Amino acid sequence: xxxxxxxxxxxxxxxxxxxxxxxxxxxxxxxxxxxxxxxxxxxxxxxxxxxxxxxxxxxxxxxxxxxxxxxxxxxxxxxxxxxxxxxxxxxxxxxxxxxxxxxxxxxxxxxxxxxxxxxxxxxxxxxxxxxxxxxxxxxxxxxxxxxxxxxxxxxxxxxxxxxxxxxxxxxxxxxxxxxxxxxxxxxxxxxxxxxxxxxxxxxxxxxxxxxxxxxxxxxxxxxxxxxxxxxxxxxxxxxxxxxxxxxxxxxxxxxxxxxxxxxxxxxxxxxxxxxxxxxxxxxxxxxxxxxxxxxxxxxxxxxxxxxxxxxxxxxxxxxxxxxxxxxxxxxxxxxxxxxxxxxxxxxxxxxxxxxxxxxxxxxxxxxxxxxxxxxxxxxxxxxxxxxxxxxxxxxxxxxxxxxxxxxxxxxxxxxxxxxxxxxxxxxxxxxxxxxxxxxxxxxx
Numbered sequence: 001x002x003x004x005x006x007x008x009x010x011x012x013x014x015x016x017x018x019x020x021x022x023x024x025x026x027x028x029x030x031x032x033x034x035x036x037x038x039x040x041x042x043x044x045x046x047x048x049x050x051x052x053x054x055x056x057x058x059x060x061x062x063x064x065x066x067x068x069x070x071x072x073x074x075x076x077x078x079x080x081x082x083x084x085x086x087x088x089x090x091x092x093x094x095x096x097x098x099x100x101x102x103x104x105x106x107x108x109x110x111x112x113x114x115x116x117x118x119x120x121x122x123x124x125x126x127x128x129x130x131x132x133x134x135x136x137x138x139x140x141x142x143x144x145x146x147x148x149x150x151x152x153x154x155x156x157x158x159x160x161x162x163x164x165x166x167x168x169x170x171x172x173x174x175x176x177x178x179x180x181x182x183x184x185x186x187x188x189x190x191x192x193x194x195x196x197x198x199x200x201x202x203x204x205x206x207x208x209x210x211x212x213x214x215x216x217x218x219x220x221x222x223x224x225x226x227x228x229x230x231x232x233x234x235x236x237x238x239x240x241x242x243x244x245x246x247x248x249x250x251x252x253x254x255x256x257x258x259x260x261x262x263x264x265x266x267x268x269x270x271x272x273x274x275x276x277x278x279x280x281x282x283x284x285x286x287x288x289x290x291x292x293x294x295x296x297x298x299x300x301x302x303x304x305x306x307x308x309x310x311x312x313x314x315x316x317x318x319x320x321x322x323x324x325x326x327x328x329x330x331x332x333x334x335x336x337x338x339x340x341x342x343x344x345x346x347x348x349x350x351x352x353x354x355x356x357x358x359x360x361x362x363x364x365x366x367x368x369x370x371x372x373x374x375x376x377x378x379x380x381x382x383x384x385x386x387x388x389x390x391x392x393x394x395x396x397x398x399x400x401x402x403x404x405x406x407x408x409x410x411x412x413x414x415x416x417x418x419x420x421x422x423x424x425x426x427x428x429x430x431x432x433x434x435x436x437x438x439x440x441x442x443x444x
Contacts, residue, residue: 006079007110008032011281011307018311031077044137049167084274113244113282121216125223128238153235157184161241176207246283263296268320270310280306289323329399338402341389355382357443361435363397365427376439385414415443
């Protein structure tokens, strides 16, 4: 059996490794556009902020390691077309521009996603960057480490944008954040949580420009100013973090089913609408435990899990991915925040009869040093009290409590059960009634 994998980062390499373990005889061929594989892009903001120095720490596997397993890895090779009827792909060698065709018995598309670049005047000026690839990280880090760079403008207040805020503040930069909507992280967290995160940003001197559209940039050769409808802000570097778009245009000549944004629709086995073709990672949708329609959630954990499952199924298995909860988290300066399941708005859009609660308590007893506030929002069904979503924010111990909520939602627990859940207690870790117990008991 000849298996071709398009893309050698998270999902692609996870699938390749699992397929090799499941089938010792399969011919496995990987085509990757970059000159490296198994890149952990989640580390980029921390590399840029000089939390660590060696860029190689973001590379999990090398070509040589994969080829020692009998997996042929072709770097700097781009698949430019797929002929699904004849089980063929057209591949361009980026080093010499030569093109060849390759046959497959089964195909995995794991081409990831790229940064969205909105139309803004003079966006080709120097020192305007996205933060998506290893090359991006090296260039941005060099700028951030320069003493000449005093001010950083960040366009987009999503996960990447806010993680770059922390990197820039750590290095002593003045930071301006521009967001088109009226609050940060609008698509991820409910307003009770984002208000706390915005307060934290402002308290640390971050300039938030909400409800603000960036029209363009000014400068001679390098960017010097960010131009909005209402003001002009001086800056030395701009980071554009306005979301991502799946890399799937090379499939436009096929009949493969996609969402409006280009994400490939898959089932629970990772299969696409085309025979013998699978997809996983940031180029594809993912089944959701609480939504009927496929979800687009470009998260590293989901990419690796789907890759592993597809690797099994490429070898002839029928393993299923039960569904994501969209669990995700981030650190915003001194605060950490996590979310899982549905937000209140999402739950309403899905047709659930919803109730929600928001409480603030403490992370542990007052007589042990380091007590801090922790806030919890629960979203649940009004009639059954079944948990649908949870969000936790605080200076410490918030994200791991959100992980508990993910397990509770997966198990279809109710707020009443959460209120009596037997959680660990000792003075350094919680109060006798943990904040999650309190939130469950307050949700009736």
